[in-house]
Amino acid sequence: MEKNEMYDVTIIGGGPIGLFTAFYSGMRELKTKVIEYLPQVGGKVTYFYPEKVLRDIGALPAISGSDLIKQLKEQASTFSPEMVFGERVDDLERAEDGTYVLTSHNGQRHFTKTVILAIGHGTLGVKKLPIVGANHFEGKNLHYAVDRVENFRGKHVLISGGGDSAIDWANRLEPIAEKVTIVHRREAFSGHESSITEMNNSETHVKCSCYVSDLIGKDHIEKVVLTHVDTGEKEEVEIDALLVNHGFDLDLGGIQNWGMTTSDGKVVTDAKMETSIPGIFAAGDIVTYPHRLTLIAGGLAEGPKALNSAKAFLDPDAEAMAMYSTHHKEFVEA
Structure with a gap:
C-alpha cells in the first residue's frame, strides 16, 4: 500500500450537506477531506437549480440556489479542508489497522479513518422524457x-x-x-x-x-x-x-457494493447517522430512516450528527458535540 496522507474524516460529496459537514468537522478539529465528482461544489443545486428560490431554510426567508452554495462554500473554507474534484469514489477497502482506503474511478487512492457519505441521490442523472427523438x-x-x-x-x-x-x-x-x-x-x-x-x-x-x-x-x-x-x-x-421535472435516477455507483444495508436505493442509518459498517456514516438524501425530513434543512442537521458520530468513533471520550460557534476560538479571536 502506497504512502499517503491520512485524514480523520473524508466526506464524499460536495453539495450543501457535504459543505456544511466540512465546516462542522473543522469545528471539531478533525483533519478533513471532501471528494466531489463534479468539477465544482454545489451538487444538483449548482447544476439544476442555480436560480431557484429556496424558502425552507431557517433564518433565510428567500435565497437562490447559487447564493446558498456561495455562502456554504465560504463557510466550509473556514477551516481549510482539502477539496478534491473530478473523482467518483467507487471502492472501499479496510486496512489492518482499521482505517479505510478509498479508490476513485481514475485510480486515485485516499486514506481516511472515517467516511461520511453526502452524495445526495448519487451521480447526477435527470429522468429524461421517454419519447423517441x-x-x-x-x-x-x-x-x-x-x-x-x-x-x-x-x-x-x-x-x-x-x-x-x-x-x-x-x-x-x-x-x-x-x-x-x-x-x-x-x-x-x-x-x-x-x-x-x-x-x-x-x-x-x-x-x-x-x-x-x-x-x-x-x-x-x-x-x-x-x-x-x-x-x-x-x-x-x-x-x-x-x-x-421528472426527478432523478438513483445511481450510487460502486458505493452500492460496499455491503451497507440499503433500502430502495438509499443507505439505511440509525438516529446517529451510522450505517451498518463501523466508521462509515451518511447524511442527506442518500439516507433513509423512519420519519426523515426530506428538506435541505433536515440534511444540514444530519451532517453534524454524522460528524459527531465520527468524532466519537475516533475518540470515545470526546464531547458529544462541538462547542457553540460563538465560543469557538476561531471566531472569538477573530
Missing part, C-alpha cells in the same frame, strides 16, 4: 433545468411533473412568462401544500391526469401532444418551451 430538442427549447429565469420571459412554458421542483418552477415562472401550463399524469400533486395553494391561486394552467406523449416540430418544439390517462384522448398544445 426528444434528445433532438435538448439545448433548444426542451429543458431539464433552468439556468436563467429570464430565458422564459414572455413565453408559453409547459412544465411536465408533479413534485416540488415542477410546482416551484411554475410559481417562479408564472409572473414573467406569458403563460405557464403544468401537466401531471396523476390527479394530485405531491409538493408542499403552500406551494400547491400558491400555484392553484395563480394564473398557471393546471392539467392533471395527462402526460406529454409526443413532440411536434423540426428545429424546435412547436407543439406537444397531451394524452389523457383515463380516456386516451389526445390534445395538441402550442408552446415556446418545455421544462421537464
Whole structure:
C-alpha cells in the first residue's frame, strides 16, 4: 500500500450537506477531506437549480440556489479542508489497522479513518422524457433545468411533473412568462401544500391526469401532444418551451457494493447517522430512516450528527458535540 496522507474524516460529496459537514468537522478539529465528482461544489443545486428560490431554510426567508452554495462554500473554507474534484469514489477497502482506503474511478487512492457519505441521490442523472427523438430538442427549447429565469420571459412554458421542483418552477415562472401550463399524469400533486395553494391561486394552467406523449416540430418544439390517462384522448398544445421535472435516477455507483444495508436505493442509518459498517456514516438524501425530513434543512442537521458520530468513533471520550460557534476560538479571536 502506497504512502499517503491520512485524514480523520473524508466526506464524499460536495453539495450543501457535504459543505456544511466540512465546516462542522473543522469545528471539531478533525483533519478533513471532501471528494466531489463534479468539477465544482454545489451538487444538483449548482447544476439544476442555480436560480431557484429556496424558502425552507431557517433564518433565510428567500435565497437562490447559487447564493446558498456561495455562502456554504465560504463557510466550509473556514477551516481549510482539502477539496478534491473530478473523482467518483467507487471502492472501499479496510486496512489492518482499521482505517479505510478509498479508490476513485481514475485510480486515485485516499486514506481516511472515517467516511461520511453526502452524495445526495448519487451521480447526477435527470429522468429524461421517454419519447423517441426528444434528445433532438435538448439545448433548444426542451429543458431539464433552468439556468436563467429570464430565458422564459414572455413565453408559453409547459412544465411536465408533479413534485416540488415542477410546482416551484411554475410559481417562479408564472409572473414573467406569458403563460405557464403544468401537466401531471396523476390527479394530485405531491409538493408542499403552500406551494400547491400558491400555484392553484395563480394564473398557471393546471392539467392533471395527462402526460406529454409526443413532440411536434423540426428545429424546435412547436407543439406537444397531451394524452389523457383515463380516456386516451389526445390534445395538441402550442408552446415556446418545455421544462421537464421528472426527478432523478438513483445511481450510487460502486458505493452500492460496499455491503451497507440499503433500502430502495438509499443507505439505511440509525438516529446517529451510522450505517451498518463501523466508521462509515451518511447524511442527506442518500439516507433513509423512519420519519426523515426530506428538506435541505433536515440534511444540514444530519451532517453534524454524522460528524459527531465520527468524532466519537475516533475518540470515545470526546464531547458529544462541538462547542457553540460563538465560543469557538476561531471566531472569538477573530
